[in-house]
Amino acid sequence: MTLSKLITDRDGDVEMKKGKQFIIISSILAVVSTVIKIYHDTNFFKVQPVHIQTKKIPKGSSFSILQLSDIHNKVFINNNEMFINKVSKINADVIVLTGDLIDRKTKELVHVFHLVEKLIAINPRVYFVSGNHEWDNPKREELFNGLRNRGVILLDNKSRTITLANTRLTLIGVADFTTQHADLDLAMQSREQADYTVLLSHAPDISWMLADTPIDVTLSGHTHGGQIRFPFIGGIVAPGQGYFPKLDKGLYPMKNGKYVYVDSGVGTTWFPIRFLNQSQMSLIKITGE
Numbered sequence: 001m002t003l004s005k006l007i008t009d010r011d012g013d014v015e016m017k018k019g020k021q022f023i024i025i026s027s028i029l030a031v032v033s034t035v036i037k038i039y040h041d042t043n044f045f046k047v048q049p050v051h052i053q054t055k056k057i058p059k060g061s062s063f064s065i066l067q068l069s070d071i072h073n074k075v076f077i078n079n080n081e082m083f084i085n086k087v088s089k090i091n092a093d094v095i096v097l098t099g100d101l102i103d104r105k106t107k108e109l110v111h112v113f114h115l116v117e118k119l120i121a122i123n124p125r126v127y128f129v130s131g132n133h134e135w136d137n138p139k140r141e142e143l144f145n146g147l148r149n150r151g152v153i154l155l156d157n158k159s160r161t162i163t164l165a166n167t168r169l170t171l172i173g174v175a176d177f178t179t180q181h182a183d184l185d186l187a188m189q190s191r192e193q194a195d196y197t198v199l200l201s202h203a204p205d206i207s208w209m210l211a212d213t214p215i216d217v218t219l220s221g222h223t224h225g226g227q228i229r230f231p232f233i234g235g236i237v238a239p240g241q242g243y244f245p246k247l248d249k250g251l252y253p254m255k256n257g258k259y260v261y262v263d264s265g266v267g268t269t270w271f272p273i274r275f276l277n278q279s280q281m282s283l284i285k286i287t288g289e
Helices: 003-043 077-090 110-122 132-136 140-149 184-189 204-209
Strands: 046-054 062-068 094-098 126-129 158-164 167-174 196-201 217-220 250-253 259-262 280-288
Touching: 062 077, 077 110, 077 280, 094 110, 094 167, 094 196, 094 217, 110 126, 110 140, 126 167, 126 196, 132 140, 158 184, 167 184, 196 204, 204 217, 204 259, 217 280
Parallel strands: 046 280, 062 094, 094 126, 167 196, 196 217, 217 259
Antiparallel strands: 062 280, 158 167, 250 259
């Protein structure tokens, strides 16, 4: 074997070894980055801004709704101190809790009651509609009574009209649609005339029933945004919608200038992680145009 042949073979082995090292290091970095991202998305929250313009309220006027959905008894660092402080700084006109405050497996209500007490102290306008996990939990009546006693307004199949500055807002609530507790007709019966109407429904599945109603925007949760998402694909699966859901996360325009907004939520269930889908609260701002 010639010297040049030996050198060529040695250089080839070196390049192959470097290639393997690069693949190994890249793989390790990818795994570590994924783990870090999962931890961040699951344990640190963000505020998701949502802006809707309408001709139904005076031009230049506005109001804001802070939506908290699918908390599933989640407790962030320092007993939710940062979470509560953020709610306080946002200073929304209304706070809505769109279901699944607890998980079906939740046995103690201490954390959720602590959270709602803090919310009520920040803003007495706190409204709640139930989700499927409330109805699946044997402590649901204890939860519902505890919320009432702390000043939270339960809107399961009810409505409430309030005045915000120079705008009359009607909030209509339905109990969980997926467990067949929703009664939209009953909720609409007590509705008053208002400038703008918002429906609170834990599951967005009810949206097909809303075309001929005066509801302007529906605020939902339930899907967790798929909880685990992938680039260019989005959520892989969502409850009630199966694989590759159409209404999994974000603002969806409907007919006649109506919208459905699906909040991907705060907590987790079944599989306790989030990926490319950070825990969030949503700040919905309605502005007259």
